[in-house]
Amino acid sequence: MVNCLSVRKADAEKTREFLIKNGLLNEMYKVKNMNDRVYFPLKPGATLNNLIKELPGSELTENVCKLKTKSCTPQLKDLLSSRLPGYDKKIFPRSYDVIGDLMLIKLKNELWNERFNIGSIIKDNFNRIRGVYAKKGGVEGEFRVRDIECVGGECNPVTVHVENGCRYHLDLTKVYFNNRLSSERRRIAEQVTPGESVVDMFAGVGPFTVLIAKKNVKVNAIDVNPDAIFYLKKNITENNVKENVNVFLGKAEEIVETYLVNKADRVIMNLPSNSINYLKYACISLKDTGGIIHIYFFSDVKEFNIKLKKIEDTVKESAYNIKANNVRRVREIAPFKYIYVSDLTLH
Template sequence: MSSSVPSSILGPVGVRGMTVLDRNKFLRTVQVPVIKVKGDGLSKTSQLCKALYLKLENFKPVQESGSDDEFKKHIHLNPEKITQWLDIEEKNRLAMIDLGINENNFCFKEVQLGYDNWTSNNIFKAVLPENEDIVSSFSQIGHIIHLNLRDHLLQYRPLIGQVLLDKIKTCRTVVNKSNIIDNTYRNFSMEVIAGDEDFLVTVKENKCIFQFDFSKVYWNSRLAMEHERILSFMKPNDVLFDVFCGVGPFSLPAAKVGCKVYANDLNPDSYKWLNHNASKNKLKGQLQTYNLDGKDFICNNLKDFIIKCCNGTDGVKVHVTMNLPAMAVEFLKYFRGLMKNEELIDKFKCEITVYVYCFVGEDPFNAAKMLVSKNLDCDMTPYIVDVFNVRKVSPKKDMMRVTFNLTKDILFDTIQSENGEPPVKKLCIEDS
């Protein structure tokens, strides 16, 4: 139960600037308004006072008095809301009087509060620098709490880690990561600031179980809803080409709903855990997995599939996910002219939808569209079906998803470049 009481009234005091956690320094005694009631009148009185309860961690608003008088139950009220009997709403006071409860039953009581009574947020507000950002959000991946601390909070790392370890019962490890994700394997440097140095986690998402070493692969719990959105676009017997699949948050749920999945990731650790998770979820028969560069996966595996479709396979619905927002748009050029040298344009019968992710700054919707057009070297406006803001990464950085149709015009390169020049030579044979 979280505290609804401001720190100025009941929060920790005298701990500003603490860098090493000292739980004893959070002890304080406060005056709390109390209504004393008899046991048989507790239920009805409680209903009249419930909105006024003192709500703190590990604190029961209704307690035994420990005295020998007849008013053995004490209802503790929030001193921010109630400072006298008359602060209680009149209709509720009158209803209590009808129950035999009046101003004589109202008093103040000394209550000792301590570290266990406050949430991590209450503690951070009391300890960390005023008028600066504090630890207001974090991700939890299995037993790991994952932070991205600003520079002004780095000296408080041991305290922040220990508080989160204490307050979040499912947490055994707290890590702080750098802002920079390695663009090759999408993992980042991290520091254990509290708890066990144990990075092997288990996560459940979209009816699948994922296991992986969080220090070696990419996983972002904030993308769970986006994974679910893309899954909602897929039907049994559709085909998914997951170009930067990681440990499988798109691929495995798609396989589970009956899609045929081709999943690829360059990171050998992601590839290892992708296969592990496919086996664990009994989905190996629905997936083909690859440990390739995205360019090779597009120019060879996707191309081969399209050729097969053109040469006799019934037209299918193909989804292509490209969740590498730092650089996925750079791989779009390999779609342009992918089939140019194949004499199959009249046989093309695939319906292909691409979901590409990118990071942009100002004017995110237009910026995302422009990025896609720039990297395909043509005006993609006629082909784009949706631009979606997935999440705000920072005040000046958004993660966007651009959904577009990959048509024969693009694949066989029958469209003009943005500069009006004739179609360029097939890009898949060039160096990336």
């Protein structure tokens, strides 16, 4: 049984705000609209005499609001802690990534033996999820692929992810993909102007390349991972941008020196683990007149200035001048460690 507070529709927003602010709204139940009144489910023991006084016409009733059903996305932490009561709630993951119809979770060591139980709880409660994968380590190696294990649902890591209106086929076990960079990719694509020539040095399955090529701009896209190139080609076709993209399988430094010297108005360097060591090649691919380089790099606060200096020195050694250098944090990747991007305008 759940107590509900019913109010006139006109008072609904004010009431909702009051209940949330005072921790009185019971989020396990649905708010109900009925006959010009709105019914708010209340937490057990909520005392509302004051509110009833403040809101003439409000009433307490019982059992009008229904429990939220499976179609409402549950909070992962609440869901898992209610199903696995032997553990401290704090150790359950709060966040997760959804890539296509796959969910990617990170479990603390204490929960690793429960991974298959957790996978099946998630599969049963998240309607859109086909398969659940747990992270076993970080993003590693030249191809920047993450070690993951299937822990629930269908164990097929190939999916289609929709981002910024484009569709990306990918295999989570063979290529890099980070759904948390979608707004950063949009930010870059919005700066690109018609007629530009772009080099995407570390293109992966193409989330920068495809979005930019959609603007009718020519992109040279490079990656060293054959699986990334397989999906990049598929994604170029799927998103109808084949005319605008040249694909290169190989090491960016070699491809640039062989095919792309003085070709680019803009270069994208999304290899934050090692990009600074390739900056020289980004400069080689820029037109003589200069252009823009977006270079992503990892840094904690301490080494930030050293990295920035290295970027500036490399540019100078490449005989360009820095007209502007806008540096911003893209996102936190660990406590006090971030992905930064430096938007360098060179001439």
